[in-house]
Amino acid sequence: MRRSRRPIVIASRTSRLARVQAELVAKALRKLHPVEVGFHWVESEGDQITKGSLAEAGGKGLFTRRVDQAVLDEKADLAVHSLKDLPVDPAEALSGLSLAATPKRHTVQDCLVSAKRYGSLTDLPQGGIVGTSSPRRAAQIRRVRPDLDIRLLRGNVDTRLNKVLSDDGPHFDAAVLAAAGLKRLGLGEHADRPLSIEEMLPSACQGALGIRCRATDHVTLTRCLPLNAASTSTAVTHEREVVRLLGADCYSPIAVLAQPIDPAKTQAKRNADSHWFRLRVRLCSADGQTTLEADEKCKTSELRRVVKQVTTDLLNQGAKEILAEAAKARILEHPGSNPPSEAPQSTPSPIHGFQSPPPPAGDRVLAE
Template structure:
């Protein structure tokens, strides 16, 4: 029986997420042997360069997808929000994990601070234009400054006073065990303040399209409900020819026997426009939201390469 080689980025969070998936797969398939193969991606190598400068499409996954295509690994675990709308040729998403907390979160070193009372002029670290533009609607008087690096290094910069706050995903904080309450303090942001990125808090397991053995194995792990929700979100992403660096949000959730899709897209002037649709026709929700945004005045939507956001 073959050893299943599993690709992962080298970061602590990526390895933790990969092991969370493998723990479940080992319980489901105790006879199978899994081996983690760590990779350093382009996005990991260029920590001092803003993502918008590097070019966001696939910078955290391209090298790993190449390894899948070449048969060097059998599958890979990704933060699903890092995956471009179109996967590499021959690759497919074999399974989607249960979803963690989808919210974004402010991290402070002062227990008395919050988004509402953070002193004017305070420096907030985030490398996400999506987060920046949404938070500016609430607090235009704060200074939003780019920050790169892993979760631990970003939190350390808050402790050192380089930033008064940083914005991170609750999912990553929870998976790494950051609860707050000692020397850091967390404020999860409600969805009406900061709508999350496409597929945020879900993990994707990618493999080769023709590898039926791996596909059959992953089918036993796949969370079908979450997979359908993130598929709706990624349809919206695809309509915009966008990726995780674009100021776009989409969150699909079940509602009765249908779905509700909340979306946000920022105009080239930095204005956030929101649209919500719901229904049972999962294949049309993304296009309905897209149409609503255009009707609200977002015409001639730019793609990533042609965008010129402030």
């Protein structure tokens, strides 16, 4: 069968991290297909909101709708997303698109960033100010350190780093960021204080990318298929299902992680049983003091059943009520604190000792 010579156009957000991720996918596609690869850059609704809570601004799909619409309008062949930004409920996503591939996942951990290089949440001073835009992170921080003052910290990665590391502007003792984003941007030196999975369970799909294209575009679907990593795809599919079955979204204080288990650490008696996963779920109240958790290990073939079992158990324990109360509590407004004013998300001026490096070369996102 003759291979298509049609160029590939990738749609992506305009943020520096989104551009790096799109460029990494483009490099991988160029290796597979000797065709021209170009870009269609889109400013998302989420990128235009510089103040307040994203959940209150509409939440689901704020970072993906316009990018996906560009693919549906045939301005691009495929879209590259941080998979955790995609709505988990098919009814909330634009119809006509398919998830063509999920490349190999990057690191899933969050990390602590601070000017004083605090090593963990326990090292932070009493009443210290911690910045985040994530209800999941805020609730888990309060679970460990209820004395800390959690304040809203929005913006792209460079903006948030500058607010934490600079002596100018609002003061933060620390911030919690995804290690994967820092490393993809070549800022790995700021990701050297990872928080343990036990202390800070990540969001569903953290560290994973999703490549979407038109469901009827068989040429692009075929081109993207080799980029799919089976174990990553299995993990994120079931993580998203946990969030959906609990009636939550990426702005809920819920953490989910499905990870392959080394076959040597299982009780498999046959090769067919050697592929196992560990599924962990944690959801918290706004103050972090009420927590529901699940931790199960199973063969990959049983993962779907275990997801249903775990979510049913959590719902019977009051998961919906906890999530509803957390949403009402406006989880990122600490009583008595005044959230700092938000700066625009444009690239900030460099501070002493920190400058934004150029996007890294290579397709590490597909290899790590």
